[in-house]
Amino acid sequence: MNSTVWFVDSYEEALAKNLVIVSLGLIINFINGMLVVTFFSNPMFSRDSRYILYIHLVINDMLMICLSVTLYVLTYISPLVNASLCCTLLVIGTTTFMITPLNLAGMAIERFIAICKPLHHAQICTPQRTYIFICLLWLIGVIPSLADIIILLLIQPISFFSSLVLCYPFSLFRSKAHKDRTTVSQVIYMSLVWIILIYTYCKVLFTAKKAVSKGSANKARRTILLHGVQLLLCMLSYIAPVLDLILTPFFPVDRTKITFLNYLITSIMPRLLSPLIYGVRDQKFLKQMKEYFTCKVIIVKIMPSKL
Numbered sequence: 001m002n003s004t005v006w007f008v009d010s011y012e013e014a015l016a017k018n019l020v021i022v023s024l025g026l027i028i029n030f031i032n033g034m035l036v037v038t039f040f041s042n043p044m045f046s047r048d049s050r051y052i053l054y055i056h057l058v059i060n061d062m063l064m065i066c067l068s069v070t071l072y073v074l075t076y077i078s079p080l081v082n083a084s085l086c087c088t089l090l091v092i093g094t095t096t097f098m099i100t101p102l103n104l105a106g107m108a109i110e111r112f113i114a115i116c117k118p119l120h121h122a123q124i125c126t127p128q129r130t131y132i133f134i135c136l137l138w139l140i141g142v143i144p145s146l147a148d149i150i151i152l153l154l155i156q157p158i159s160f161f162s163s164l165v166l167c168y169p170f171s172l173f174r175s176k177a178h179k180d181r182t183t184v185s186q187v188i189y190m191s192l193v194w195i196i197l198i199y200t201y202c203k204v205l206f207t208a209k210k211a212v213s214k215g216s217a218n219k220a221r222r223t224i225l226l227h228g229v230q231l232l233l234c235m236l237s238y239i240a241p242v243l244d245l246i247l248t249p250f251f252p253v254d255r256t257k258i259t260f261l262n263y264l265i266t267s268i269m270p271r272l273l274s275p276l277i278y279g280v281r282d283q284k285f286l287k288q289m290k291e292y293f294t295c296k297v298i299i300v301k302i303m304p305s306k307l
Contacts, residue, residue, distance in 0.1 A: 009256050014076050017260050021268065025069035028272045032058045032065075038289040049110055049125040051285070056134050057103045061271045064096035068267060071167060079166055086167035087152070091145040097237065098141035104231050106133055198231075230277060233270035240266040 009017065035058050038045075045051040067089055074081060114121045152160075240262050247258050280286055 009076075013256075018073055018076060020264070021069055021072050024264075024268050024272065025065050028065050028268070029062050031272070031276065032062045034289065034293060035285075036062075038285060038292055041292050042288050045285070045288075047127060049127060049130040050107070050114070052127060052130045053103060053107045053110060053134075054285075057100065057107070060096050060099050060103065064093060064100070065268070065271055067093035067096070072263070074167055080164040081167045083163050083165045084161045086165055087149060087161070089167065091142065091149065094145045095138065095141040098144065099137050100234050101231060102137050102140065103134075104234060106137070108231075226277060226281065233273055236266040236270055 036055060039051060039055040039058075040046070045055070071089060071093065110125050113124055117124070243262050243266070244259060247262075248255050251258060
C-alpha cells in the first residue's frame with residue numbers, strides 16, 4: 001500500500017468505548033481480586049496443585065487485563081510512547097496472553113490424574129512440581145516476545161529505544177515483510193496450539209470415561225468439559241486477528257467499530273467468564289469466599305435487670 005487511511009473516532013464514540021473497556025477491566029479485576037484474597041486466606045488452598053494452577057490463571061488474567069486495557073486507552077490518550085516502555089508492555093502482555101491456554105491444559109491434565117490415577121496424584125501433582133510447571137509456562141510464553149526483541153535489536157539502532165513510537169503489536173517493526181512473516185507465523189502457531197490442545201482434551205475426556213466407574217465418569221466428563229469450555233472462551237482471542245482481516249475489507253469505514261467489538265468479545269468477556277465458571281463451581285472455594293466476604297450481623301439482646 002502506498003498510503004495509509006486513518007479512521008478517527010468522534011469524541012463521544014471514543015469516550016464511550018474507553019468507559020466500557022475500563023469499567024469492564026475494573027469489574028473483572030475486582031472479582032479476580034476477591035478470588036485471590038480467598039485463596040490466600042486459607043493455607044489449605046496453597047497445598048493443593050489444583051487451586052495453585054487456578055489462582056495462577058486468575059493472576060495471569062489480571063495482569064493481561066491491566067496491560068491490555070492500558071494499551072487500549074493509550075491508543076486514544078497518547079498514541080506515541082517511549083519505545084522501551086512499549087517493548088516492556090508488549091512483552092508482558094503477550095506472555096500473559098500465551099500462558100492462559102497452556103495453564104488451562106495443565107489444569108485439565110491435573111484433573112485427569114486426580115480422577116484416573118487417584119493413588120498417584122499426591123506423588124505426581126505436588127505443590128513444588130506445580131510451581132516448576134508454572135515457571136515453564138512463563139518460559140514458553142516469553143520466548144516469542146524475546147525473539148521479537150532480539151530481531152528489533154538487530155534491525156534498529158540503540159537510539160530507537162529512546163524514541164517515541166506507536167505502541168501496538170508490529171508497530172515497532174518498520175519492515176512490512178517482517179510484519180507479514182510474523183502474522184503468518186502467529187496464525188500457524190495458533191492453529192498448532194488449537195489442534196494440540198483440542199486433541200489433548202479429547203484424549204483426556206475419553207480416557208477418563210474408560211478409567212473410572214459410572215458415577216465418577218460423569219464427574220470426570222463434567223470437569224474436563226468445563227475446562228474445554230474455558231479453553232474455547234480463551235481461544236477466541238486467537239481468532240481475533242483473523243476476524244479483523246476478514247471483516248475489515250468489507251466494512252472499511254467501520255474498522256474501529258469492528259476492532260472494538262472484536263476486542264471486547266474475544267479478549268475481555270472470556271476473562272470475565274472463565275474464572276467465575278471454575279471458582280463458583282468449586283464448593284470449597286465458594287464456601288471459603290462466602291465466609292470471608294459475607295458480612296456477619298451479631299444481634300445482642302439486652303435483658304433488663306431485676307432489682
